[in-house]
Amino acid sequence: MSKLCSSLHRVFQGNKTQIGSANSLADQYRQYMSTRFIFLTVLAMVILFTLLYDLSEGPSSLSYGDLLKGLWSPSSLPISQQVIIWDIRLPYALMAILVGASLGLAGAEMQTALNNPLASPFTLGVGSAATFGASLAIVFDFSSFGITQTYLLPIFAFAFACLTSLIILGVANSLGGSIQSVLLFGIALMFGLNAMVGVIQFVADEGQLQQIVFWTMGSLARADLEKATIVAVVFILCLIVSLRNSWSMTLLRSGEEQAQSMGINVKRLRVTTLVRVSLVTAVALAFVGEIGFIGLVAPHIARMMIGESHRFFLIGSTLCGALLLSLASIVSKSVIPGLVLPIGMVTSLVGIPFFITLIYQHQKRHSL
Amino acid sequence: MSLTLQNISIAYGSKKILSDITLDAIKPGTLVALLGKNGAGKSTLIKGLAGLKSYQGEASLDGVELANMTQHQRLKSIGYVPQTLPQGSSLLAYEVVKSVVTLQGESTFKEQTIEDVFERLKISHLALWPMHKLSGGQRQMISLAQAIVRKPKLYLLDEPTSALDLNWQMQVLKAIREEVSSQNAIAILISHDINLALRYSDQVVLLNQGQILAEGPPKESLTVDHLAQAYNVNARIESCSKGHPIILIDNAL
Numbered sequence: 001m002s003k004l005c006s007s008l009h010r011v012f013q014g015n016k017t018q019i020g021s022a023n024s025l026a027d028q029y030r031q032y033m034s035t036r037f038i039f040l041t042v043l044a045m046v047i048l049f050t051l052l053y054d055l056s057e058g059p060s061s062l063s064y065g066d067l068l069k070g071l072w073s074p075s076s077l078p079i080s081q082q083v084i085i086w087d088i089r090l091p092y093a094l095m096a097i098l099v100g101a102s103l104g105l106a107g108a109e110m111q112t113a114l115n116n117p118l119a120s121p122f123t124l125g126v127g128s129a130a131t132f133g134a135s136l137a138i139v140f141d142f143s144s145f146g147i148t149q150t151y152l153l154p155i156f157a158f159a160f161a162c163l164t165s166l167i168i169l170g171v172a173n174s175l176g177g178s179i180q181s182v183l184l185f186g187i188a189l190m191f192g193l194n195a196m197v198g199v200i201q202f203v204a205d206e207g208q209l210q211q212i213v214f215w216t217m218g219s220l221a222r223a224d225l226e227k228a229t230i231v232a233v234v235f236i237l238c239l240i241v242s243l244r245n246s247w248s249m250t251l252l253r254s255g256e257e258q259a260q261s262m263g264i265n266v267k268r269l270r271v272t273t274l275v276r277v278s279l280v281t282a283v284a285l286a287f288v289g290e291i292g293f294i295g296l297v298a299p300h301i302a303r304m305m306i307g308e309s310h311r312f313f314l315i316g317s318t319l320c321g322a323l324l325l326s327l328a329s330i331v332s333k334s335v336i337p338g339l340v341l342p343i344g345m346v347t348s349l350v351g352i353p354f355f356i357t358l359i360y361q362h363q364k365r366h367s368l
Numbered sequence: 369m370s371l372t373l374q375n376i377s378i379a380y381g382s383k384k385i386l387s388d389i390t391l392d393a394i395k396p397g398t399l400v401a402l403l404g405k406n407g408a409g410k411s412t413l414i415k416g417l418a419g420l421k422s423y424q425g426e427a428s429l430d431g432v433e434l435a436n437m438t439q440h441q442r443l444k445s446i447g448y449v450p451q452t453l454p455q456g457s458s459l460l461a462y463e464v465v466k467s468v469v470t471l472q473g474e475s476t477f478k479e480q481t482i483e484d485v486f487e488r489l490k491i492s493h494l495a496l497w498p499m500h501k502l503s504g505g506q507r508q509m510i511s512l513a514q515a516i517v518r519k520p521k522l523y524l525l526d527e528p529t530s531a532l533d534l535n536w537q538m539q540v541l542k543a544i545r546e547e548v549s550s551q552n553a554i555a556i557l558i559s560h561d562i563n564l565a566l567r568y569s570d571q572v573v574l575l576n577q578g579q580i581l582a583e584g585p586p587k588e589s590l591t592v593d594h595l596a597q598a599y600n601v602n603a604r605i606e607s608c609s610k611g612h613p614i615i616l617i618d619n620a621l
Binding site: 024025026028029032115117247248250251253254255256257258260261262263264265303304307308309 | 415418419420437438439440441442443446448450453454456457458459460462463464466467468470471479482483486492495496498499511514524
């Protein structure tokens with residue numbers, strides 16, 4: 001991935017040299033923007049290819065011809081292949097893209113709102129809070145309220161994720177926004193929440209325990225089209241609101257004091273952003289469990305490739321997240337033939353070295 | 369249009385930083401140099417007027433209380449320039465300036481204005497550079513461009529030349545001076561380079577321990593005694609061959 005990024009970066013640098021021949025600054029900037037459009041379009045097309053590849057991967061072999069036929073006209077295939085495509089592989093593959101996109105969006109917004117390049121729903125414990133909320137919903141029977149678990153899980157996950165985000169914001173404000181301190185607090189919070197999940201596991205019966213373990217490992221195995229639709233609706237709504245705020249968020253990146261002096265209510269912007277981050281994270285994770293590092297890695301790749309103007313950055317991070325999790329989904333099915341690894345393990349194995357590299361680079365930059 | 373401050377007081381928690389700052393109506397086209405030693409309350413006053421700190425008292429621009437301004441009024445009226453912009457952003461310099469114009473809702477016809485500002489400040493070559501690759505001085509220039517492009521009525525400049533070399537200091541202050549005169553704006557400028565500030569300012573406000581020690585035209589309001597009191601230095605005030613007052617420091621007290 002880093003090689004891909006650096007080669008794309010070189011393409012952009014090359015483009016920047018050509019930009020120098022354009023007339024006005026506005027023209028030069030428009031050309032620069034067009035390279036961003038191209039990058040985003042290419043990214044979207046690659047995601048489409050990985051989706052098709054993901055759909056074709058599995059113990060039962062399906063040709064691309066059958067796959068496309070099955071997607072376009074399901075009745076033209078035998079019922080067994082229809083079930084494989086529509087009930088097993090499509091929800092799995094779509095969920096990977098939707099959850100990846102949601103985490104990419106959440107990570108990008110969280111890093112801007114907290115002015116912290118190491119912030120993500122996973123590193124600051126928001127994912128763990130969602131797990132804790134979901135575990136509570138699994139173990140304690142709230143079905144007497146007339147809400148099915150399909151909706152109860154995201155509601156509980158959201159409530160605790162939101163609470164945690166607001167606590168982190170409070171701590172970030174009181175610590176003067178120190179990146180390391182906020183990160184350490186997030187890690188402490190994550191350990192605390194994981195311990196509480198452990199307590200819940202201790203009192204859970206066998207069936208509940210299985211569900212919680214599924215959650216903590218992160219897996220797409222229980223995805224279905226109804227759940228994917230819920231994730232898609234919440235993601236799209238959050239993306240629309242995020243894009244409406246994109247200029248304010250861009251200004252926030254150019255300086256908090258600047259933004260505030262221009263009448264932007266920075267406190268309100270941060271709180272509403274973190275509530276949105278909590279919602280999109282909790283709903284995404286409610287059905288697949290904890291998936292780490294996508295929310296951290298995707299914004300960094302997007303930032304490296306297309307900068308931080310939030311109109312592009314948010315979409316870029318969203319697409320990078322979708323692509324990363326779609327690739328992870330393929331890897332989870334391909335590593336051991338006939339066995340599907342929990343996708344959370346795959347993202348963690350890839351994400352941890354990236355996270356350590358980021359911390360190392362950050363330390364190096366600030367010790368100079 | 370005028371800026372009036374009446375009994376402005378600002379505190380950090382229980383610690384009072386500014387007490388009863390009152391300035392009579394500052395007229396359009398005036399550049400005010402806000403002077404004083406470290407901790408005198410200069411930045412606090414600027415931050416209060418910029419909406420970054422709450423204040424007690426009254427501060428009105430054109431009869432509108434600054435604290436009650438809407439976002440649109442703030443965008444139109446106040447151009448705050450901090451000491452420097454944050455280092456870590458990957459935004460392009462052009463985007464930093466354009467984002468303000470877009471937030472004002474005037475994206476198309478101001479393209480030429482953005483271009484003019486970059487040219488006037490001689491920073492067109494930086495336009496497509498990401499902010500994290502610019503030096504502190506270059507980021508200061510972009511911050512200034514972000515303020516000038518809006519043509520505000522009130523500039524609040526918190527040491528806008530602190531990271532610039534001599535040539536750029538002169539150019540920036542000249543640009544601010546021209547902007548204030550041509551747009552009939554008001555600027556409050558903090559600078560630790562008293563001579564440079566005096567050269568371009570119409571009025572001086574000297575702060576000491578959160579209160580006004582002296583105010584008025586530079587030649588009349590700055591005395592050797594004031595400088596000794598405000599900065600703890602033995603100073604002389606001379607005139608250069610072009611008639612500008614020059615302060616020479618003999619020694620610290």
